[in-house]
Amino acid sequence: MSLFDFLFPPRVDELALRGISDDDFLALVKPRIVPETRPSTVALLSFGDASVRAAIHEAKYHGSERAFRLLGYALADYLRDADDISATRLNLVSLVPIPLGIERQKERGFNQVEEVAKRAVQELKIKIETCLLIRTRETISQISLAREKRKENMRGAFKATRHADPAYTYIVIDDVITTGATLQSAVDALKDAGAEHIIPLALAH
Numbered sequence: 250m251s252l253f254d255f256l257f258p259p260r261v262d263e264l265a266l267r268g269i270s271d272d273d274f275l276a277l278v279k280p281r282i283v284p285e286t287r288p289s290t291v292a293l294l295s296f297g298d299a300s301v302r303a304a305i306h307e308a309k310y311h312g313s314e315r316a317f318r319l320l321g322y323a324l325a326d327y328l329r330d331a332d333d334i335s336a337t338r339l340n341l342v343s344l345v346p347i348p349l350g351i352e353r354q355k356e357r358g359f360n361q362v363e364e365v366a367k368r369a370v371q372e373l374k375i376k377i378e379t380c381l382l383i384r385t386r387e388t389i390s391q392i393s394l395a396r397e398k399r400k401e402n403m404r405g406a407f408k409a410t411r412h413a414d415p416a417y418t419y420i421v422i423d424d425v426i427t428t429g430a431t432l433q434s435a436v437d438a439l440k441d442a443g444a445e446h447i448i449p450l451a452l453a454h
Contacts (some may be wrong), residue, residue, distance in 0.1 A: 258308075265303035266315050274319045277301060278326050283454050285429030286436060288447065290329075292454035293323050295298055301453050305424055308361040318360070320452055321368025324422070328373055333448065334418065341416055344370065344377045346408070347423045347435055350384045362422050365452065379441075382407045382435055403430040409442030419445040425453035 259267075277298055283290040293302040304320055307313035328334060334342055346362040354360060367375050397410050413419065421435045432449040439447055 260302035260307075262306045263311075263313070265300055266307060267317065268311070269300045269319075271319065271322060274300060274304070275315070275326055276320055276359075278323045280327055280331075281454075283426055283429070283451065285416070285426060286433045286449045287397050288436075288449065290426050290429060290432055290449040290451050290454075291327070292426055292451045294453045297452040305453055308365065309424060312357075312359050312361070312364070315392055317364045317368055320365040321371075323452065324365060324369035324450075325371075326367060327450075328375065328420075331347055334420075338418070339374050342418045342420065343374060343381070345381055345419050345421045345435070345439070346377065346379060347421065347431060348382050348384055350386070362424050362452075365424075365439060366422060381413070381419075382411055382421075382438055383410055403434040406434045407438040408430075409438050411442070413439055413442040413444035415445040417444070418448060419444050420448045420450050422450050422452070424452050426454045 277295070277300065278293050279295070280291050280293050284294045296302055296305065304316045307316035308320055328342075344366045346366050348361050351358065360379075363377070363379055370377060380425060384406055386406060419437065419439055421432060423432050423435075426432060431451075432451065436447050436449055
């Protein structure tokens with residue numbers, strides 16, 4: 250243990266991320282379809298894996314650069330190889346991170362999904378649209394809510410700030426999917442704005 254660790258003991262999740270290499274984390278990427286939304290959501294990683302859980306927690310609650318980078322690698326890996334995103338159409342793909350409410354953004358100082366997306370596209374010709382969707386209201390945390398309450402909590406929670414180009418594929422990204430209420434609300438807002446090709450994507454499930 251280093252003197253720094255002795256003086257400032259690292260968090261359990263922080264230690265878990267130190268113990269996994271970039272390649273080993275990428276090996277955990279196993280995209281699968283989660284039929285909680287319409288269209289169905291692509292989930293990249295299993296939240297049941299301790300390393301994945303640590304990365305999600307460290308990104309969301311502590312703004313960990315290491316977590317942002319690992320999750321960014323996972324997202325980039327999917328974007329490069331996804332069958333439904335042709336390399337010839339990358340210039341017609343937009344990443345749309347789920348936006349935080351104004352108060353939560355202020356409190357946290359960052360949007361973890363946006364930070365992950367930024368790192369994923371560093372080598373890809375894909376743009377990120379951070380202002381296409383906004384929260385219409387502050388919503389309470391979904392963690393403690395039952396399935397139906399989550400849907401009610403997120404209904405109409407987003408709106409588009411402009412018309413969505415029907416020629417584009419919009420990949421709406423959230424960190425974790427459970428009931429799919431958050432992603433579905435975002436998908437509905439994009440559809441209302443004119444989007445015709447939407448892929449809901451969760452970093453973990």
